Each structure stands twice: as C-alpha cells, then as structure tokens.
Amino acid sequence: MKKLLLFLLLTLVLSTGIVQGASEAAPIEYEKGVVVFVGPLDQSMQKQYQMVKGELVSIQLTSGPEAGKVVDTFNFVSERSVYEIKVKQGDKVIVAVTRDLGKTSYHVSDFDRFDYVYILGGLFILLLIVFGGFIGAKSVMVIGFSMFLIFKFFVGQVLANQYSLTLLTLLVAAAIAVATQVVVCGLSKKTLAAVLGTIGGVVVAGILSVLSIKFMHLTGLDSEEAMLLKAFTLSHINFQDVLFAGMVFGALGAVMDVTISIASAVYEVKCVQPAIGFKELVRAGMNVGRDIMGTMSNTLILAYAGSSLPLMLLIASQDNVSMLRIANLNMIVTEFARAFTGSIGLICAIPLTAVITAILLKND
Structure with missing residues (x-):
C-alpha cells in the first residue's frame, strides 16, 4: 500500500512537471551558499507568508555568477516534519535559484x-x-x-542496454579481481590462485543469484529508487539483471579478501616447508579458511543487516500484520537472498582457493 501511494504521488508530481515543462516553466539552477543569518520575517515577508509559519534566512552565495552576494529567502518551518531543512548560521547549503519574468527567487534546497x-x-x-x-x-x-x-x-x-547484463557483470567482476590482486600482490602463483578462487566464488554466487531471482520471483524493484527508474526513466531495463549485478558486486569484495588471505597463508607454509606435500598444503589452506569463514560470513550478514535496519524496524513495528505476509514481501526476500548468496559464494571460494594454490605450488 505504501509503495502504491508513493507511486501515485510521484506520478502526480512528475506529470505536473511535464505540464509545467510544456508551458516553459523557468529552469532551476543550483548554487552553493553559507547561511549568515536566521531570524524572524521582515514586514514584506510577513505579508506574503502570513498564513505559513517560517523564518527569514540570509545566505551568502559561494558559487555561480552571483558568488559573494547575500540573498534573503523564506524557509518553511513547522517543527513537525523530519523532512524540513532547519538551518542555523554557518551551515553550508544548496540554494535553488529560479529566474522567471525578470524576477529571481532563492530557496534553501538542501544541506551542502x-x-x-x-x-x-x-x-x-x-x-x-x-x-x-x-x-x-x-x-x-x-x-x-x-x-x-x-x-x-x-x-x-x-x-x-546493448549487451547481456549478466555477462557484463561477470566480466567486470573478473576485471576488478584481476586488477586488484595483481596490482597489490604482484604477478605470482599466489596471485593467480587468489584470482581463480575469487572468480570461482563469484561464479557460485552468480549462479545462486540467478536461481534465487527465478524461483523466488524477485523483481529487482525492491527500493523506491528502482521503482522510480522503472516507471519513468529506464523502463527498457530488466531490473532482475540489475539485482543480479548488485548481488555479485556485493559479494566480490569479501570473496577477494578471503581468497588472497588463504593463498598467502598457503604460500608462506610452502616457503617455510618446501618439502610439504599437496594434501598438507590443502589442509593448511582449509585450516586458515575455517578461521576466516565464520567472521567473514558474519561480516556480510551484518553489512546487509546494517543497510536494512530501517526495514527491520518496520517489520518489528507491525504488530497486527501477518508475519507470513511480511516474510514473503519482495524487499524482505531480496535482502535474505543478497546475504545468503554472497556468503555461500565466499564459503565455496575457500576450498577452491586452497586446492588451486596447492596445485600451483606443489612442485615449487
């Protein structure tokens, strides 16, 4: 219901914008400024805004053709909405400047x-x-x-929208993995093992992401931004592919961290004990991997939980709504899918990296 109301509101706002555009409404420019004074309205503003509560804000513009000029503007304040911009002297702000019929108006748009x-x-x-x-x-x-x-x-x-977004995502993830580990660690068998382990873990996360999107019927429209883009700007884009890309990139960093740690540990063991065999190298890598596995998986889960804290509060506050209904919402299941696919990809990268590193180093 909330999303429906939001959609209708945005439709109304944007359609109004279209009407205004048709009648050649004045464009809005944005400049930087610093608040130099906040106080009661002067007499002219009191007459103009007598039915609305607000304050006089004087702003010194710091960018644009009028930089250095001090301008006065009315700032609406009701003390009831968290969306109001309540400024004080010294605040840096973004000023919306409109020029229409020879008159220039200034309004506080947001904080800088x-x-x-x-x-x-x-x-x-x-x-x-x-x-x-x-x-x-x-x-x-x-x-x-x-x-x-x-x-x-x-x-x-x-x-x-010329190429397959799934293939493009995997290619970009592979390029980032190669560039990151080669530049940081140099060209070596250790780096090669970490790169291959990363690609393997990301591929596993990618396959699970595709399956999750298909069988869980995830739309990719789990946020207001995505719905806005789909409705008004990027209607030709498949947001299920965008969701897939987000899942893969979200897992990539953690997987890279794990694989280079394991490859480095196995490499150091081989340097200290050159005669060590293949099985012992794999065992050493797995021992290190098990120590990393719990903390890194928890790191991914906590990262997704932290970004979804408002969503969790929303769930907890709904006393009279069926948990069956809430648990099956697209946005809820999407967050679970992100966390679990990334964590499974990370876990699979551990034995894969240990084995690859042991294979590459066993004859050194």
Whole structure:
C-alpha cells in the first residue's frame, strides 16, 4: 500500500512537471551558499507568508555568477516534519535559484554535504598510505580503478542496454579481481590462485543469484529508487539483471579478501616447508579458511543487516500484520537472498582457493 501511494504521488508530481515543462516553466539552477543569518520575517515577508509559519534566512552565495552576494529567502518551518531543512548560521547549503519574468527567487534546497565526503575520503586515503606504505598507495589505485570501471564503464553499458547484463557483470567482476590482486600482490602463483578462487566464488554466487531471482520471483524493484527508474526513466531495463549485478558486486569484495588471505597463508607454509606435500598444503589452506569463514560470513550478514535496519524496524513495528505476509514481501526476500548468496559464494571460494594454490605450488 505504501509503495502504491508513493507511486501515485510521484506520478502526480512528475506529470505536473511535464505540464509545467510544456508551458516553459523557468529552469532551476543550483548554487552553493553559507547561511549568515536566521531570524524572524521582515514586514514584506510577513505579508506574503502570513498564513505559513517560517523564518527569514540570509545566505551568502559561494558559487555561480552571483558568488559573494547575500540573498534573503523564506524557509518553511513547522517543527513537525523530519523532512524540513532547519538551518542555523554557518551551515553550508544548496540554494535553488529560479529566474522567471525578470524576477529571481532563492530557496534553501538542501544541506551542502559533499565537502565532508571529501574530508572523509581524504582521511581514508591518508591512513591507507601512512599505515600501508607502498601497498596502501597501490590500494588507492585499485579502488579508483574499480570505481571508474563500475561508474563509468558498467553503468554506461547498462544505460546503453546493448549487451547481456549478466555477462557484463561477470566480466567486470573478473576485471576488478584481476586488477586488484595483481596490482597489490604482484604477478605470482599466489596471485593467480587468489584470482581463480575469487572468480570461482563469484561464479557460485552468480549462479545462486540467478536461481534465487527465478524461483523466488524477485523483481529487482525492491527500493523506491528502482521503482522510480522503472516507471519513468529506464523502463527498457530488466531490473532482475540489475539485482543480479548488485548481488555479485556485493559479494566480490569479501570473496577477494578471503581468497588472497588463504593463498598467502598457503604460500608462506610452502616457503617455510618446501618439502610439504599437496594434501598438507590443502589442509593448511582449509585450516586458515575455517578461521576466516565464520567472521567473514558474519561480516556480510551484518553489512546487509546494517543497510536494512530501517526495514527491520518496520517489520518489528507491525504488530497486527501477518508475519507470513511480511516474510514473503519482495524487499524482505531480496535482502535474505543478497546475504545468503554472497556468503555461500565466499564459503565455496575457500576450498577452491586452497586446492588451486596447492596445485600451483606443489612442485615449487
């Protein structure tokens, strides 16, 4: 019911936008600004907004052609909605600027948050380099490569809709696995074993994802964003394939972590005891894998649970709704499928990596 109401509301809003577009409504520009004053309305605003509760906000624009200019705007405040933007002096904000019939209007659109993302990202990179040294610097490189491959190449191909999204997902995952482990660990039999183990684990997760989507009748439309895209923007895209891609990429990082750990452990055992046999190498890899298995599987489950916490609260708060109905909702089953397919792929990668590493190192 909630999704239906949301869909109808968005339909109304967007259709209104279409009507406005037909009548050549003024485009909205967005600029950065800093709040310099928050206080009661002046007399002109009191007359204009006498039926609405709000406050006067003065903002100094910091970007665009009017950078440095201080503008006044009305900010609606009812103190009852969590969706209101309650600003104070010194806050960085995004300002919506509209120019219509020779009149320019300014409104607080949202907080300017991304500068703090730069700070966190910079701290992350700094700590990687300080504590990881040259390996940390190479880690920064492979993270950048992975993000470029996903956001530039993969997303672009999804929008173009020219190739099989399933095949494209597996190819991108393999490219990320190869690039990450070769750049960080160098060209060696250890790296080759980790790459092959990663590909094997991801393939297992991918097969289980396909089967889960088919037999659980998952649509991929488990979020508001997906429904919006399907309804208004990307109606030609199969969101079951998008769901598959999300499951595979979600498992990829954890599987890579496990496989390189096992390959490195088996390699070190071989270096210390060159005469060790194949079975003993496999056993060593499995012993390490068992220690990793519980914590990494739990890591995946906790990661999905953390991202789904509002959903869990929604379930827990529904006292009068059948748990049979809730447990079979598309969004609920999708989260379970994500967690379990990724964890099973991770578990299968452990013996696969141990065996491959032992095969590659047994004659060294």
